[in-house]
């Protein structure tokens with residue numbers, strides 16, 4: 001045990017209170033080890049082993065394994081009333097959102113194979129910041145950009161993929177255009193392009209060096225409607241400035257940035273910090289190697305949301321199963337010809353649909369219904385055994 005925490009600073013809210021089994025203590029998972037976790041409770045930091053029920057559930061389905069961001073119930077191992085009591089991780093509370101690495105992996109022949117073994121990379125994330133640089137750093141000395149004026153290097157396709165992944169997790173995506181200071185010509189056009197690629201999603205330029213826009217990022221974490229702090233992850237390519245942004249939010253160097261790593265010659269992606277960073281102004285950031293690598297395979301519903309414009313166009317097609325290639329009366333092809341729909345966007349949509357098809361069963365809906373079912377059983381068992389009553 002070390003310093004103690006105000007639970008609402010960790011994101012605890014009233015709806016969770018009702019889910020907590022009698023006699024248990026709420027805590028949030030900051031890091032997972034094999035068979036154990038580091039958790040933060042109102043009483044401070046604990047290292048707790050998974051209880052038998054949690055281990056059994058995880059053996060049946062790895063999705064049940066506690067992961068960073070989870071709210072969990074701690075049960076005392078020793079007699080009630082003891083000071084400095086020891087706890088075990090007795091149950092994982094139902095997740096509001098989850099990043100699930102699907103049970104699919106690319107096999108040696110380049111195809112995808114499903115093993116039905118999902119894994120949750122982070123849970124209860126409210127906001128997903130999708131960081132995309134307006135311009136990559138390190139242009140030649142004295143040159144403000146490597147591209148002709150007005151040409152940005154933001155990858156719209158990557159933004160679409162990560163936004164889709166965010167929707168799929170159940171969290172709210174927010175696109176951050178980083179390093180706007182390297183690209184001052186035509187930033188408005190860039191923001192408009194990005195806004196069109198991610199309908200219904202806020203797009204902010206944010207410069208971690210000058211601090212411009214950092215407050216807007218912070219505002220997404222102070223949990224507008226509820227008093228609870230919001231939890232975020234930052235996704236984006238290497239060098240997008242994710243670590244620099246987290247440091248700016250934290251007001252301290254909690255993350256090693258590429259510059260630091262280059263200076264001391266150590267390997268990249270070394271983690272010197274806790275995987276859940278509590279920001280002084282409110283809010284938390286989850287950053288794990290798994291979340292950094294989070295890929296493109298965990299989408300289905302998310303693709304439809306991010307391409308709502310295409311889905312809408314498709315409703316105007318003559319055939320309900322139109323493939324939008326050469327079918328007569330295809331509204332999508334018409335929009336392509338009239339220039340209303342950029343060719344690039346249709347191609348992105350096709351590619352993502354192909355990838356999403358592999359995900360068949362890995363939807364959030366399935367995860368949630370499974371969770372609810374298991375949770376009811378756990379509650380019943382706990383009530384019956386009464387072992388966690390004070």
Ligand SMILES: Nc1nc2c(ncn2[C@@H]2O[C@H](COP(=O)(O)OP(=O)(O)OP(=O)(O)O)[C@@H](O)[C@H]2O)c(=O)[nH]1
Nearest residue numbers: 137179207208209238239240241242243244257258
């Ligand atoms: N000009 C400019 N440079 C920035 C900005 N934000 C970050 N950088 C620089 O971009 C480089 C990469 O930043 P990082 O924060 O390490 O990037 P990252 O996304 O964490 O990269 P990975 O750890 O590899 O995923 C560093 O040299 C930063 O100083 C910005 O707003 N403007």
Ligand SMILES: [Zn+2]
Nearest residue numbers: 317322324330
């Ligand atoms: Zn069509």
